[in-house]
Structure formats: C-alpha cells, structure tokens
Amino acid sequence: MSTIAELVEKATRDTGEPKLNLAEVTVLVDALSPEAVGDQRSQGYVVLSTICTKVRTKYGPEDGTARLTRLFRPFVQGSLLPNELALKRVLILLTALFQVDSQTAISILTSSNAVVTLKQELILKNVPIQLKKALASLLGHAAGHALCRSLIASECTPWLEKQCNQGDDLALRATSANALIKLSQQEDKAVSVSSIPGFELAALMQSLVSGTADIYAKAEAIEGLAYASVEPRIRALLSEDPKFLSSLFNFVPRRLSPTVPNAIDGLSSLLYGIAVVTSNLVLSRPQRSQEEIQLEKLRNLANSAQKPKPGAEGEDLEDEKHVRTRVGKVVDAGALVALTNIVKLSDSSATKLVVARSLLSIAESKVHRGEILKAGGAKALMTIIRSSSSNPPPNAGPEILLPIQALAKLAITASPLQVFGAGSDASLDAIAPLCRLLLHESSSSLQQFEAMMALTNIASIGPVTSTHIARFPGLVEKVEILLLDDNVLIRRASCELLCNLISADEQIFRRFGGGDDETFTAAAKSKLQILLALSDVDDTPTRLAASGSLAVVSSTQSASLALISLQEEKGNLVPILLGLLVVDHGEINSTSESEQLAKGLFLRSITCISNLFSLSNEVSRDKILAAFIAGGIHQTLATAVEQYGTSDSTLINPIVQILKSLEMYQKR
Template sequence: MAVIDQVDSAKPIVPSLINNSRNPLPDELSYLITSFVPTNDRGKRSKAYLVLASYCQGVRVSMGQAQDGRQDVGTQALSRSFYPVIQAHITESQEAGVLAGFSFLTALFQVDWQVAADIFQQEAVLASISDILDLYPSDIVSREIARLLSQACGHNACRATLTTEVTQWLEAAVRQKKDVSLQSAAAVAITKLSRGAGTDALVESAQRPTYDTDRDLVELMKGILSGESQESFVDAVECLAYLSIEPSVKEDLSKDSAFLKKLFSFIPTRRRTSTTSADIPINSLTYGILNVIHNLSVYRPPLSPEQEQVMKLRRMTKSGTTGSRDSDDNHLDTLEDEQHVRERGRNLVQYGAINVLIAAIRVADSQGIMLIASQIFLNLGVDKENRGKILQSGGARALAEIIRKSFSAAETSQEQPEVDASVLQPIQAFAKLAITSSPTQVFGPDPGAIYDAIRPFSTLLTHSASSPLQRFEAMMALTNISSHSTESADRVAKANGLVAKIEFLMLEDHVLIRRAATELTCNLMAGSDVVFKRYSDSNSAKSRLHVLAALSDVDDLPTRLAASGALASLTSSPIACRLLYELECDHHRLIPILTTLIDKPLPGSESVESPTRTPLMLLKEETELKDLTTALIVVVKDNTENVEILRPAAEALKCLMDLGVVVPGV
C-alpha cells in the first residue's frame, strides 16, 4: 500500500486539508482512511493520527461554536465529510476496503468521538456491521470490529443502538480461545457495555451481556497479561481499568502481589527495562496501568444528604430479595471504607507503585499521565504512613516537576487569568508531604527549592477552584515553610494576594480553616516585617488587632494560642500597644481576654509568651488590674522551675509594682 508512505510528508497535507475543510479532496480523504489499518507500521499510524486530529480541529475552529439542533455545526460538517467515504469502504466486497473503513472509524473515536458516534449510529453502518458478522468475517476483520465496538460502547448513544446479536457475538468472541487479540478487544467492549447498561434507560435488558462474572473477566485479563500476545496488553489493561472500579475487584487485585508486580513491570524504570516490545504504545499502556492503580487507591468521596438519598433509591430499584440486596450493599460499602482503602494503598506502596509513578512521569511526556499520577500520589498521601516512603522514593521531586511543567504551560498562554485547575491536585499532593515533614526533608538542603514551593502553595490557597480541604492543606504547608527561616516567611508574605486571603479565612466559620489561617498569621508575624507592619503600622492595623483579640477568646485552643502568640509578638511595637490600649478603652474586652489566657492556661498554652509590654501606665488610670495581678501571682507560684514562664511573669508584676499597683501578698 504505497499510499501509506505519504504519511512521511504529512506536514504539507495538513494545511491543505484544513483549507479545504468544508469540501476536502477525495484523494486526501482516501489517504487518511487507509492509514490506520493494523498492518501498517505504528510510527506511520501515529503520524496519521496527528493529521486526522489537525484536520478535525481545523474544521471545528473554522466553524466556531454554532449549534444546529442538538449538534454543533463542526460535528455535522465532519460527519458529512467522512460518512460517505467510510460507508463506501465498509460496503466493499474486498476485505482490504472493509478493514480500512472500520479501522478509520475506530481511530476517529479516539480523535473526535462526537463525529465517530454520529457516524456509528447511521443505519447503513449498523447494517454493515451486522451483515459482516453474519458472514463469519476473517480474524483480522473480526479483531477490528471488536476494537470498534469497544470504542463505541464507551458512549451511551452508541450502546443504545446495539442489537442482541452484536452482544452475543461479543460474548462468543470473549469465550473463544484461538485469538487472544480478539478476546481482549471483545472483553473491553463487554465490560463497557455492562457498566453502561445499568444506567442507560435506552438499553433493553435483552441486549445486556450475560458473561458470567467480573471475576471471570479479571482472571481472563490476568492470563492475557501473563502470556506472550503483547499486542493484546493494552486492551487487557484497559479492561482491568474498567473492572477495577468494582469494590470486590479492587480488593482482590490489591492483594495479588504477583499480578501487581507483573503489571508494574510493563513500565520501564531505572532499575530495569520494560517487559514489553517496542511495538507496544507505551503511553496507552502506561495510562491504563495508572488507571488501575488509581482505582485501587482512590477514597470514596463524602456524600451529601441528597446524594445519600439517591443512593438509597437506587438500591431499592435493584432486583433480588431485600435481605440479600442489603447484605451485598453493606459488604460493598465496607470494602470502600477508609480502612480498606488505606490497606489497599499500603499494598500498592509495598509492591512498588511509587517507583512506577515516578517512572511513568519520566518516560511518558503526557499531560494525562502526569495528571493521573498526581491523583495517585494524592490518594496514597492521605495515609501518613506512606508519606515518608513517597519522599524516600523521590515523589516530591516528581510532583515538583509536574507542577513546574504546568506553570510553564500556563505562562505561555495569555488567555487564562490563572493557571488551569488541573494543577491543583499535584500541588495538593505536594502540600501533604510538606505538612508532616520538615522543609529540608521535603525540598532538600537548597533553600531555593523551598522558595520555589511558595508559588504553587499560594496558588492552591488563592485559586478560585480550590476546595476548603485544599485551602486548609495549603495553609498548613505554608506555615511549615514560614517556620524554616525569616527569609522564607518574608517570601510567603510577599506572595501575590496571599496575606489578604489568609485574613479573610481567619473569619471562616469552619474551625480547621480558621485555625490554619491564624497559625499561619502567627508564624508570619514572627518572621516577616511586611506582616508585622501590616498589624502595627497601617491604617487598618486596629481592625486587624481587633480580629486577633477576638480569636484569642474562641473555644478552639490552637486558634487561641496562635492568635495570642501573634499579639505577644506585636507588643514589641509601641504603635501596636497604643492601638491595643484604644481597643481596651473602646470595648473593655482586651484585659479580660488576656487575664483569662494567663489565669486559666489550657494544656499546651505554656508555649505562648505572656504579653508583658502592654501600655500599663495608661491602663492603670482607667482599668481595674486586680484580676490580672492575681493571675500573674498564680503563674509565678506554679512555675518556679520554668524560667521561660517565670521570668516574663515576674517582670510584668514588677512593672505593676513600679506603677504603684498594689500586688496582694507582696
């Protein structure tokens, strides 16, 4: 097929196709449609995918976003261009033409599924598939039809058009033992169809596949991966990626160390080479393997009351007796609880999943692979026991590299006011590591690496798409960084929009978020002149001090400690002391709050310095200090061996005595 050689000169053809997007030349379409047959070299097929993607994108750009009925005009235009050519090929009497037509439609599903789905649903295409199946097609055509069906079954509109005869043919293809490639491709289609049939109202129960159990398919795919038919590996892994959504399958796979080690061996690492041949598309295989790992490690998201009600209604509609149904549901719920997910994650780490993630990021320069690898790091990092192992294996460096590439890509685009929300997950995974370990352990001895982490953590905190949990973890990570050095704290404080966001979150109703914001403020107060001046020498300093005073009186102990610690730092400023005095005169609440902090320290409050530099000379004239002096005496008596507390308490009492305040018992 000499026409395939034209792929090497794809660049001149792409502009021609795009320029003729409304009425592409027949020879150009003929060139494309014959480029995806499985007998062609994989490199040339890869180039053909690029040409097809460029053409489809060019048509859609030229058409814009206009709608005509239920379809956009781009989909309509592309369907009109491709459908006649595809139909002409799949209705040929020669096998080569039929194979070219089906392989092109399969490729189109991967490039522009809306167009492919529209063509697949055409009556002539469906009829051709049925006719060919009735004629007992050759092995190579059967495999291509199975691959086409595996693509189509991923979309509900296509699933709704499948007949009972087609599903029965797929089941037979899975059961046969002669052709492993056909078996694996049909298994993917069966799996997608069975998963979708439960939610597609248009799919009749008679059309649903009746293959025995998920366990049978899992064992079949394991066998394929252990065999020598490497061209079936991608299909087998894709099938397992769909099957591993089920809790029982997750549990079984996570305990199968031999399977996991075999699965992980397909991705090359520094210690070994991949067990797959060069003809296997490594990106597709890697992405499928990471999907399996992700399914095994993902935690069930918390359900809202409305979602819980929907789940109950779904259970009520399932067939079977009430007793058995409830028992099965309870078992599945148990397999998805935190304990089981945590155990599955530990198994993955034990069998080498972290090294697989790092290798995948290194060998496959794909945005999709980097994103799912980040999600897995995030899943595994939920368990604190795994975080040290992630750090030891170089997980922090891998996440830093993903984040760096994401920011670099965002900087080249002027259209978005902020980085894409997809970068938040790798940053959150990075933040989890920075929360529980020292900055040196996470970022290394180079302070530059610590400074570089400030921007992504600041982005995680201030991004419009950040969740409350992401904001909380961002603040915890920044708190850890700001405690490393005054330079680190100062750089955190100067991050664009960060301090204003923190001050807003200090008023948050959620206790943990409010606490994290207050603790970060306390650290910045001690380490950054920028923040210190903001609270002691600005037009809004008084209102900010008022907030700190109020937070020193909340029920949550860590928040009280952080807020009062920030106030203690600020008492070294005469201006801040004057403003605190004004607050006391305005509201008469500051001295009672400070007295309570001294008089009734809660466990752990010993670490907060006593605010000894309040303007007592002014307060003496207008405030009753009896309770304060009594509280200080108690502190002195109870801490005779604790110099850090005894010294400032004694100094405060001496100041009171020098001012003429009567101190009981002295």
Template sequence: MKAKSANESSLQEIEEGLDALLDKARHSQPPLPEQLSSLLAAFIPSHPPPLHTKAYLVLSTFCQNARSLVSGKSQQEEAGTESLARIFQPPIASHLSESRDSDIIAGVSFLYALFQVDRQSASYIFQDDGFADLLSTLIVSPSPPLSLAVSRLFAQASGHKTCRMAIPAEAVTWLRNQSRQTGDRAIRAAAILALIKLSRGMASDSSDLAETPLPGNVEHQDEEYAAQLMEMIAGNSDTRAFVSDAVEGLTYLSVTPSVKQSLADTTVLRTLFTLVPKRTKSVVLHDHTTVLYGILAIAANLCAYKPRLSQEERQMAKLRQLGQGEKQSSSKGDEELSHPLDADMHVQTRCRTAIDSGVLDVLTVATGAESAASRNLVGRIYLCLVEDRGNRGRVLQGGGVKNLSRTIKSYPSSSQDPIPSEALVPIQALAKLAITSSPMQVFGPNEGNMMDAVRPFSQLILHPSASTLQQFEAMMALTNLASHSPICASKVASFPNLLNRVELLLLEDHTLVRRASCELICNLVAGSDEVFARYGGNEGGSQSGTSKIQLLVAMSDVEDLPTRMAASGALAMLTSTTGACRAVFELQKERHRAFSVIGRLIDHSLQVGDTGGVSEAIPVKGDSGLVHRGVVCFRNILNAEKLSHTELMEEIERADLFRVFSKLLNGDLGSYDTTILQCAAEVAKKLADWSSTRTGT
C-alpha cells in the same frame, strides 16, 4: 543500489498521500479520492507504528479544520459532524463491500480510528441505516485479522449510547463466542472489552444514577472478566498484540469493589506495572500513552477513598436511595451508603500494596507524559497515597515532591487567571507532604525549591474552587515554610492578596481553619518585617495595626488552645514595640477587656468583662506556653514609653492583675520554670513600685 520492495513502495505511496492530504487540510481544500484512500490504508494494523502515528495526526488535523469551516453557525457541531460523515462514509462503505480482507480491514480500522479522533462523525456513520447489518455480514466466517478489527470496532462503538442501540443481537452473540475462544488472545481481549462496555453502558442507559450498585450477577461477571484479562497478560511474554484492550477492560472493571480487591495483589500489580516502560532515552513515551493512562486509571481506582459527604450531601444520597424504593437505607450512615470494600481501612491497605508493587516508579514515568489526562491521574494517585501518614515517608523517598512539583508546573498559570481546577489536586498532595516534615526534609537544602512551593500553596488558598480542607492544608504548608527562614516568610507575605484571604479565614467558624490561619499569621509576624509592621509592630502604630491587634487579642481568648498559643505568641512579639503596646492599651481603655484577656493566659479563672473580677473556680495549673506569653505581654506594656502610668494602673487594677501576678508568684497557679517566674517577678516589682508611688508610701 538495491530496489525497493513492493511493500516499501506501497508505504511510500501512502505517506505521500498523507502529506498531500495534510496540505489540503491546512489550506481548507477538499480531499481527492486517492488521498482519502491513502488515509484509510494507513490504519491497516500490519503497517508500522510510525505510519499509524502520522495517520492519526493527519486525521486529527483534517477533522479540526473541517469543523472550523462551519464556525459561526448556530448548529456548528451538528453541521461539522454531517460534513465529515459525507466525506468519510462513502470510502468506508466501499471498502467494507470489497471481497479482499485487506480492503475490509482498512475500512473497519479507519472507522475505529475515527472513533478515537472524532467520535461524533464516527457515531453518525455507525448509526446509518444498514451499516451495522453490513458489519454483521463480515462476522459469518471471518479470518482472525478481520475478527480482531471488527471486535475492536464494536468495542469502540459500545462506548457510545446511540451506537450501542444499533449493535444487532447476533453481533453480541458473536462477541460472547469470541470471548470464550482460547486460540487468539488478542481477539478474546477485544471481545471481552466490547462486552464490558456494552454491559456497563446498558446499565447506565437504564438509570440516571451513576452510583447505582451493580447487580450481583454483573459484579460476578466483572470478576470473571478481570481474572481472564489478568491471566492473559500474565501468561504471555508478548502482550503487545492485545495489551491496550486488556488494560482498557481492566480500567472499566477496576471501579467494581470486588475487582479492586482482587487486583490489589502484589503479584498482579507488579505484572501490570511492568507494562509501563522505564523512562529511558530509547523509549518514546507517547507510543505507550494509552497503556500508561489505563495503568494509571486502574491505580487511581484502587487507591480512591470514598468522598467525604457533607450533611446536605448525605441527605441527598438518602433521598436517592428512597427514590429507588430502598426505604430501609434512609437510616444508614455514610459507611453503609457505600460498598464495604470501599471503607477507608481497605483503601489504606490497597494503597500500601500499590506502593509495595512499584506504583511510585510508574508515577515517576507518568510525570513526563504528554497527556494532560495522565498527569491529572498522577495528582489524584499521589493525593490518595499521602492521605495515610504512614505512606508519606516512602512517597518522599520515591521522588514524590519532585514529581508533584513538575506536574504542577505543567498546568498553565498567570497572574491574571487562576490556575485550572485540575491543578488543585496535586497541589493539595504536595501540601500534605509539606505538613508532615520540616521544609528541609521535604524540599531539600536548596531554599529555591521552598520558594517555588510558595506560589502553588498560595494559589490553592486563593482559588475560588478550593475546598475548606484544601485551604486548611495549604495554610499549614505555608506555616511550615514561613518558619524555615525570614526569606521564606517574606516570600509568603508578599504573595498578592494572600494575607487578605488568610485574615478572612481567621474569622471562619471551623476551628481548624481558624487555627491554621492564626498560626500562619503568627509565623509571618515572626519572620516578615512587612507583616510585623502590618500588625502594628512599629513605633508609630496605625489605625489598621490597632484593628489587627484587636483581632489577635480576640483570638487569644478562644477555646482552641493552639489558636490561643499562636495569637498570644504574635501579641508577645508585637508588644516589643511601643506602637503595639499603645494599641493594646487603647483597646483596654475603650472596652476594658484587653488586659483581662491577656490576664486569662496566666490565670484561666480570671473573668473577662467590663468589671473584671475572678471566678470562684478552683485554680488548676495552666499551660506554661500561654502563661509565658501573657507575662511577656504585660512586661512589654509596662516597659513601653509614653504610656500614662496613672491610666495604666487604673486599668491594671480594673483587670485585677495584682492578684493574678501574686497568685502566680506564690505558686497558687502551679509551678513554672525560672524564666517565667523571673519575668513575672519583674512585672510584679514594677507594679509594686508604681503602686507605692501613687499612694505616696
């Protein structure tokens, strides 16, 4: 049997120490010094990745359990931070005081890892008196491995305000020198990342305004850093040594408009996207989580549209500008308050370039990511891509519906609690796709996929944090689904509390929201027996049905044509039953308006009022769809049973419907097809017969 090498024995000892430390942590027992030593040694960069993964797991578990021991105390977070610092600070300081590079690197690398797992305790240690000075002694003449470890530690510390203040000037000078050297790309990438985070952090520290434009010299420096990092990635076949730092640096830089434009190049993006491995059985996705997240963040920044500001938000933006002394900006609009390169036309171009460069393949891989943060970015990117209708077909072909559905299902959901607000973004993206094409084209021939989509769209309408736009698009998507089949319509109608919310939205001031809710109700009336009955579509009728028909009558008289079409279409279907006809008739007798409203569908010059009558406006051809609906409604009402002919004739005369149908049949209202005219002739004949019966002629 072959004997183990010294390195293998050392790795085995480290693993045994990690196992022992994990057991101690789970039983809330204090660690032994040799176990902490194994934990520090596990993060040495030269060790294999599986050992690093295990070490991160042990460190995370240890920190969580240590903090849980102080739960219930008022200063829980502060007490937990101090407790962890007392445990880790002595071995870190001890390692940094050693003479061997391997020991120093172990201490530096462990603190780097601690920043990623528990930044509070790492920051506490980094800010300790004398610690930054101790780091400064390490960079006098360091070896390349030590230079890389220290550069990465400074990059981590630069992300935290309190730590930035502790970094000495000589360390910043050293980082600048390392960013200019060309001998070691990994050190150079880490140094550039540290400088980027320092620069952006210091700018943020000096201003409370997160959206303050970068000074020209800083923006120019960002462009240079971005070019250097991309050159390093593109010019090296093996980027594993520095890819994580380079991608993270580009993530920070990609919020700068000029850098967005430079990155939005097919060659550049394809190079970046190749860093994301294809999803195969041989690839363990979580090993690439950091790089994957960075690539997604870059894509999200490139494709992000500027926020649509409300009137109040625009005023607040102007006040912020005034507060900075830029009084001339008070007259600027939304376009001028943001960078010209963030205008919609540039964002649309960047989105198309991203699709051409293969971002859809990256999104397919990222859909299966374990990281919730990565899945959140997937939803954001899809929403930006489908904002442009021209991209939606390609997104559908690229598996967008499947990926979005999978992303949405990854969020926790229950009947008691609303879905997380993060889930609204991918649901909205899916709704945009569902609006564009027929349900069959979007979800395929499997009706089960359509049924599955009902739940997230309904949740988007009901969610307390949903915007008006999100509710509008979700209703449009459900309208399409409800039109596919009675099964889909019934599924929509049966979702708890959905119809109540849609009916409230029917009363919104916003025309498009009102239209979408009305069209959804119309399609549900057509496809769902439950909704048909709810709106008075039964023989007996009901008080609630009468009130809902009254609402449809009112919606049939609004200015927006699609809303009138939907509401009057629902009325035409409902009046096929005696109960609905009776409800309309009762409304007419009560307020003397219902017949006039329906009459205006045929002759828009008809005045709606208590006395009826017509206007003197010159008649013009109306909409054939509205005319057909109006004629059908009156035919149904006249054919309904158990309605008093005498009272009907009185109300018909009050609404001046004789004149309306006479004008229609004489062609005074325009020319219409045979179907409409035959139905109108049937109504006119019945009116004439009843009129002759009343007069005895």
C-alpha cells in the same frame, strides 16, 4: 498516487479546508495500519489530526462534524464490499477516527448501514483472525460512546461473547472482553448487556495482565479494567492479587527508549489505563454529610423488603478499614514508583491529573507520605502542577487543584527541606500553587486548611519564603477573612500562618500595627482586636498563634498604644492576658503536652505585658499598670510561680521584671 509524506505536506500546507480524494484516503488508511513500516503510522495520525483540527477550527462543532463525515463516509461506504482488504481498511479508518475525532466516527457509524454490513461480512462469516481483532478493536472504541452502544449491543454482543470465550488468540479475547465491559458500564437500561457477568470479565482481564506475555492482550486488558474497577467488588478482587498488582506496575517502562514507543501500540493510552486502574484501587468513598447519611438510611429502610441490588454488597468494601488495607497492598506492590514514572513518560495532562488523584488518595494516610517522598512523589506533583498550569486540560474544573492538595499534605507532615530539597530556593516554586489552592473559588474548606498548614511550614524556613508568601496577591486578605471562619481548624490554620508572616515580613508586621505611630491606622487597630479575641478562644493552638502575634507587634509603641486603647474601650485586654498566664491543664487535651503548651501561652502573655509596661508614653503606661493591678496581676503571678516553680529562668526572669515595674509604679 500520493505518498503519506506528500499528504503530510498537503495537510499542513493548505490554509483552507483540506480535501482528499478516495485514492488519497486509501493512502492515509494504509499508513494508519498497525502493519505500516517506519514512521508512516505516526505520519498518518498527523495527517488525520491536522485535517480534523482545521475543519473544526474553521466550521465549529456541528458543521465541522458534518463536513468531516462527508469527507470520509464515501470511502467507508465504497469499501463495505466482500473484500477482506477493503473491509480491513474501513475498520482501520473508523478506529483511528474514534481516537482522533470521535464525533465524526460516531456520525459515520450511526448514520450509515456500516454496522449491519460489518455484521454480515465479518461476524456471520469465518474471516481471518486479524480482521476479527480489528473489528473487536473498533467495537471496543465505539462501546465507549453512549450513541453507539445500543447499535453495537443489538448487532454484535453475541459475537463479542464468542470471541471472549475462545482461546486461540489472547489479544482478541482481551479486546472483545474490553468491549463487553464498556457495554456493561452504560446506564441506559433499554440496552441489552452481555450474558457474561462483569465480575467474570474482570477476572479474565486480571488473569491476562498477570499471566500472559502478549503485550497487546495486556494493554487491552488494562483498558478494560480501567472501566471495570469502578465497582467495589472488582477493586477488592484486584487488590487481593499481588501477582496482578506487580504485573500491572511493572508494565510501566522505567524510562523512554527508542524501542518503547514501538514495543507497545499506544503507550499514552496504556499509561492512562494503568493510572486509572491505580486511581480506582486507592479510591476512598467521599465523605458524606449528615443529610446524605440520613437519606441513605431512609432509602435502605424503604428497600429493606426488596431484593438487594446487584453489587450492593460492595458497599461494605468501601469502609475506612477496607480502603486502608487496599491502599497498603497497592503501595507495597510498587504503585508509587510506577506513578512517578508515568509522570516522566506521559505528555498527557489528563493522565497526569489521574496520577495526582492517586497520590492524593494514598497521601490521605500519613503512614504512606514518607514512601511517596522516597519514590519522588513531590517532584512528580510539581511536574503535574506546572503542566496543568501552563496547559490545562479542556474544561478543567476543581480537579486541577488535586495535585496541589496532594503536595500540601506532604508539606504538612514533613519538613519542607525533605519535600522540596535543601535551601529555601527549592521551596519557592511551591508557594505560588499553594497560594492558588487557598485562593481558588472552587477550593473546599479542607483544601484551604491544608494549603495554609503547608504555607505555614514553608514560612518557617526563613524570611525569604515568608516574604514570598506574604506578597502573593490577595493571600493576606484571604487569611484575614478566614480568621473569622466558623470552622475551628480553618481559624487555627489562618492564625498560625499569620503569626509566622507577622514575625518575618515587615509589611505584614506594619499591617497589624507594627512600626511608627504615624503608620498606625484604625484598620490595624481592628486587626489587633481580632487577634486579641482569638487569644481567648477555647482552641489552644489558636490561642498560641494569636497571642504570639500580639507579643510580636506589641514590641512597637503604636501597637501597644492601640492595645491600651482597646482596654479602655472594651475592658478585655487585661483579663485575656492574665488568663493566659495560668492555664488550667484541663483545657488542653493531651496531658503529655499540656505543660509545654501552658508555658507557651505564659511566655506570649508575659512578653506582651512587658511590652505594655515599657511604653515611653508615661500617661498610657500608668493607665495600663493600674488596670493590671486592679485586675489582680500580683495574685496571678504568684499562682504562676507556684505552678511553674523557680528553676526555669525563662519564666521567672520576665516575672521579676514585671514585678519591678509594678513596684516602681506603686512607689510613685
């Protein structure tokens, strides 16, 4: 008879469709047994995975399933005899197939009389505890698939309930409860569900996680809670139990060691389960549109005379106050260290994306962002981003943006040096993903806003980072489009990012009219017109950024000439710049910041005016001087002096220079 090592060689060597006889399948199944010694179990999974992959690659989804079913079904049917060893092998094989190739497992389980036979031989007879645990494990895996639920519920639910309530073996109780929870999550109302309420099953799982040393029972309980914790009431139950939360997060190993993979059967699945439970616990209700809110009100009105639906009371548990409290308790219990350790330990892209979703939810509150950084959250997110970029999960959608959005939130409220480490080089790796977040076709307005805010902070480090941002393909073009967005926050963020880039990058500086006369284009003049218009909007931060950009580019002759041309064509340059010199404090919301913001607008405007008055082209210079005199610049400057006083030289000196230029013009 072949050995498992020989099967590994055969499976990897064969270029055609792998073929196994019944004896070889028996060797494979024995290697897949939890009692297998050494590395036989891992070798068994290598063989099974290799066979399934080769068949599906060669024949496609449907034909591949049919061929794999024909390969393994004879072993299942031939072993469904009143023989404990044979029955155990069937359970082991089907359980392994559900983990490696679920479509084949479903096909075998639903197309044969397997469930009925298993019921007759295992459920209706008093069999050893190991067989019961193996059966419960198989039913738990099968219950995760809609095609199997009806069959399992009708044949096995009473047995699962019995095993769940008996106390002889905690792992069996947990595995049975896990299967029942999965059955209770299904949406097919024709399928009967357990008589044990889901809340009670979750409470049992909760007690097993926090109160038993049986790691297999804990692992099963965590998997069950990954399903159960989608319910608001159960999220509230779990978050109110510090002992449970501590046990859950302490179950994550600090580091990989030779004993860790063997200590827990299926470390990868365990880490995924902990990540999902955590993600559910910190989840907040998605923001709803006004239309969705109105529809909800209409539904509530229509159902007001009806009996409330089960779990409807959970809606109150999802408001901002409850979510904030729940997240705080999860963080206090050690979730952040556990999540960052999961990233270090797991090779699964799916698990890492769940961690990213958790970190994003926690980062929604600025209070926790510093704690995320202390726990190594930024490094963990960068690891997730690199992993999802190089090896994206199948059918990856907008969720691939979640780790980048979480990173953006951290980079908005903290110094880039705190987030990424000392030196500009440490921030360069974050630029590309943040640019992708801004440019991605699935990116929401919030994600675009946060990406630009984070990039603005990184650009502030210096010319090196600014140049990297400015030269990212399509980035500047996208930012220019967003300057005209209807959303005021999007306009503000795009304008602030552009202001930083214009100040630091020569190419962007020239793109907006900087440089020699020969490089000036009609497109650049159009861009200046947009900046001028944004310098006159109601939003003060946007005005600061737009007028700051004008102050930078107007230092060149070409841009100043273009601005004078806009004054001649539109007549709005002079009133806009004069309007920035003296700002009504009522326009600015925060009185504590109003004077500083007003001074910022003044300095930007006075710099731009000074640049215009310094033109070497005498004809154009005289035109703009006359326009400002006609616009009332003397009165405006007098008001500015009255408002700001004469003690601040940074304000008074530019005013004196402007007045000298005006006086020289008027004397000629």
